Amino acid sequence: MQIKECIVSAPGKAILHGEHAVVHGKVALAVSLNLRTYLRLQATSTSKVCINLPNINTFLSWDVTALKQLFPDSGAELGNVNELDAELVRMLRDFVGVSNGTLDTRSMAILAFLYIYLCVFAKSGELPSLTVSVWSELPTGAGLGSSAAYSVCLAAAMLSASGTIPSPLSDQENTARWGEVEMELINKWAFQGERIIHGNPSGVDNAVGTWGGILRYRSGKITALSRVPMLRILLTNTKVPRSTKVLVAGVKDKMNKFPSIINPVLESVDAVSCTCEQTLTEMASDTPTPEHYNVLEELIDINQHHLNVIGVGHPTLDTLCRVTLARGLHSKLTGAGGGGCGITLLRPGFCMKRALSPVISTSGMEVSGNNGLVLEERGEMLPQLSQ
Ligand SMILES: Nc1ncnc2c1ncn2[C@@H]1O[C@H](COP(=O)(O)OP(=O)(O)OP(=O)(O)O)[C@@H](O)[C@H]1O
Ligand SMILES: C[C@@](O)(CCO)CC(=O)[O-]
């Protein structure tokens, strides 16, 4: 089978408000970051499928013939883009020797890769030999959507290499984006990858990884916010490892145990997201005022308390909030919490270096307007993708 080689990249994200509540049908506001995951897919004639994942120190290969035995007579029936094929996931777990419920970083990444590879290529009738290499600027498992950026890249590369979606590159361009129909399909397959890694994702992270920009997300409905002010947001990585899957499951347990206590908290998070959206729209229409910033800061504090109530805080995140508050700044966790990253809103004119650098280790990251999934011609933007 002749496959099309490609290089794709997708951004990570920060959630302003609505993490966890969004899993239960509430609104989330999320924004793409200028930190990306890159994937190179190369055709080979080795009769092997190879994956190189340098961020997680994983380099593996399988014989195509062994993988072929995993799918039944008709590959076309394998994996529906709208739902996870639990039987195939079970077979893949047996194939790679992974137990159900594993949280192992490598196992999840491998399962997501093999699942998308098998489903996409089985539909086109043949499993090709290829090498996929993924490298990311995002910290893995720190709340910045690394799993979603990984899944979006996998989905885009497999769909493109198999010829399921056409290449949007023209002779004159080195980079290009797919059209809406292709993006929708990429996003759906990426969501299946997220399901393997997360268990019960809302879909907000893969939506931002696919489309980029600032999105409002609720129950699968994605709305790009076109009128938003320029915000300066500081990201701090507590470096405390955690698993999104475990944290999401923990919130569900709390909801089951105390529905009349937790459900109103999630309703309140929804109202925080809506009020934030309204305030951002006002700020974009008029000149942003100190009063607007007061509202944004109060919303951050309220939400951070809510996130602590539902059990996804961490002492290091409390420290971030305390240290930044001592300098007049307001912070909350972002993503699944339990460690990982926090965001701090910076007012215009705030001098970050003087006020914060001796106290906490931070990385200033640009919150970008529109930097979704991209297909590249030659990989000139690849920072250091290993072969
Ligand atoms: N560069 C990468 N290479 C291989 N696997 C990756 C990479 N980035 C992410 N992953 C996979 O995603 C998992 C981390 O996903 P997880 O959802 O727990 O964290 P996150 O996506 O960074 O944070 P959040 O979901 O809160 O935004 C890793 O265990 C690994 O399986
Ligand atoms: C915690 C969560 O709300 C955000 C993780 O970035 C999970 C999800 O929406 O899938």
Ligand SMILES: [Mg+2]
């Ligand atoms: Mg994730």
